[in-house]
Amino acid sequence: MSPRPTVAGMCVNRRSAARLSSRPNATALRRSSAHIGMMFIEHSLFPLATKYLPGSARMRDRILTRPLQTRPRRQDARHSERCRGQCGTMLGAHLVALAGQQFVSGGVHFGAIREILSGLTKAAFALVIFGCGQSALSQQKPALVRPGTLTFNRDIAPIIFKECSLCHRPTQAGPFDLLSYADVRKHAREIVEVTAKRIMPPWLPEPGYGQFQEQRRLSEEQIGRIQAWVAGGAAEGNAVDLPPLPKWPEGWQLGEPDLVVTMSEPYTLAAEGQDVYRNFVIPIPLAAPRHVTAVEFRPGNSRIVHHAFIRLDHTRASRQWDARDSEIGFSGIHAPPTAQPPVGFFLSWQPGKRVSKEANGLSWLLATNTDLVLQLHLRPTGKPETIQSSVGFYFTDQAPTKAPAKIWLLSYDLDIPAGEPNYVLKDSYALPVDLEVLAVLPHAHYLGRELRSYAILPDGSRQWLLRIKQWDFNWQGDYRYAKPVFLPKGTTIYMEFSYDNSTNNVRNPQQPPRRVRYGLQSTDEMGELWFQVLAGSTTDLTVLTRGNNQRLLRDAIAYHEHRLRNNPRDVEAHTELGRLKLVRSQPAEAMKHLRRALAIKPDSDEPHYYLGLIFRQQNKLAEARSEFEAALRLNPENFRAHGNLGVLLADRGNLALAESHFRTALRINPDDALAREWLDELAKQKARLPGEK
The missing domain is CATH 2.60.120.310 (Copper type II, ascorbate-dependent monooxygenase, N-terminal domain)
Known part of the structure; x- marks a missing residue:
């Protein structure tokens, strides 16, 4: 007769998640007499569990109706086999049970689980619980409404229908429907947890640090109302109090578009x-x-x-x-x-x-x-x-009467040591003209924690533009201000982003943490803040655009120099620096980078093309033609090399061959202005020749 099952468990939340990967904890749990391994994961971390635990997404809908106790009774084991119904009364969370098999896991945070469960050879099943072992209600602020006085139909449905049902309905993004009392009651404690922690509705900006359109954020009163309703028994109420569901537009929200484009095939x-x-x-x-x-x-x-x-x-x-x-x-x-x-x-x-x-x-x-x-x-x-x-x-049919622009703050100096819990990145920008700020778009990766931006006006006062206390890369997007924010000339905009590269950051894709620098991959890190703005006049827009172009060139050079510090053999970085130095009228520096790119990768066409431009500027036409022809041997589809070679040939009087290159350039890129202008000029020259019509 097999021994009575016992339970060993570990609670994983934002503070303790990474401790799972430490060998002492894993070994201790493996050597215990437990036959059931449980891992508690804070509900907001479920996307990471889905990402790194095979099968967890598929099993999410298998939910236990009550929590297993530390000393489980036999009926708990029997009950777990059913895995149906609502989440545990005190867990307020998902429970996934994989009956009759070991749960084999791998990846960030969870490498120890394979080791843990490998020792449970007599296990009847393994459990992974999404949520906290402590009552979700016990962690929250006291409800603002007395329990027992609320009903779904009168008090809760208006909140759910307005704030949740738009996504939680058939064919929409929500993982389950929230369209009826039965729907909401089934997920009641989960709703309590995710609304109290402000995981749902997904809205990152903090109130009081900028007013935005379409704010998907519940008030404290609404959150308290939901808590009190669940605590009071989640009564349905009188049917006459139930409001109708909103009438969402069928198909396109704005009506049939003037033009629709669709992916050529399914992915x-x-x-x-x-x-x-x-x-x-x-x-x-x-x-x-x-x-x-x-x-x-x-x-x-x-x-x-x-x-x-x-x-x-x-x-x-x-x-x-x-x-x-x-x-x-x-x-x-x-x-x-x-x-x-x-x-x-x-x-x-x-x-x-x-x-x-x-x-x-x-x-x-x-x-x-x-x-x-x-x-x-x-x-x-x-x-x-x-x-x-x-x-x-x-x-x-109306042409625009206003021309918005973008301004930005960023830095490529990100270099976050392993284990650093509060790395701060800063940048600032002084406005050269009066501006109205229309929208903001922040960007960071998985180490981002708190994102702040404010403006110091010429009189010394502070104007908040954005604050996000808990950045979530998965919910990034742009935010449009309810009213344009006016910032006068001389205002300085500040960006302060903090990053957590420690084991306390459960979104950290590297466990144990490693040094992280600026880069384009999601395992690298970034810090950018973009604003959509309106200048007050055409003159102001010209001043702003001129300054933006200078900043773009400066930032691009800084970025590719950063790439070369990380990898001195980065061909693309050498090529781009060659192009940028050419734009900055530094031909010697440009040639150095372009020749280095060819030394690393001789079959690269772009360095030859830019070398051709340099020689053409220096009136070394034979060398220029040689470089353009080399670029085309390596890449016959380089339309810019065709166009510039055509210009050289036209200047030398070889109009027929020049025209051939211009036509090839237009075939490759129908918007090539250089080739089109030269073809027009050649046509005019032909028309002026004797005997031509």
């Missing part, structure tokens, strides 16, 4: 594994340029899309990145530098974000021969999923 997301960042390149079939007043994103499978960013590429660079990948699209959180949002605008989507048209006068121009680059953050659900997203464009 299949694997059932398990890490989150996927995928970029999809979609040609925009436009016969003539149009002014755009709104853009709407339709996920196609909202259950797996966490957020989306929309960029535009007027070159073929994104197509080339796509072609190098065997699947549709290309991976990563970054796209080619030519893929950017419209000048002066942010284009992003998060679940629950409402679409609206730009304010009067704020449309932007969509050019022909443009590719849409759609970056999706996709999260596995436990089964293979397909997605085929669409983007709708809404046009206006």
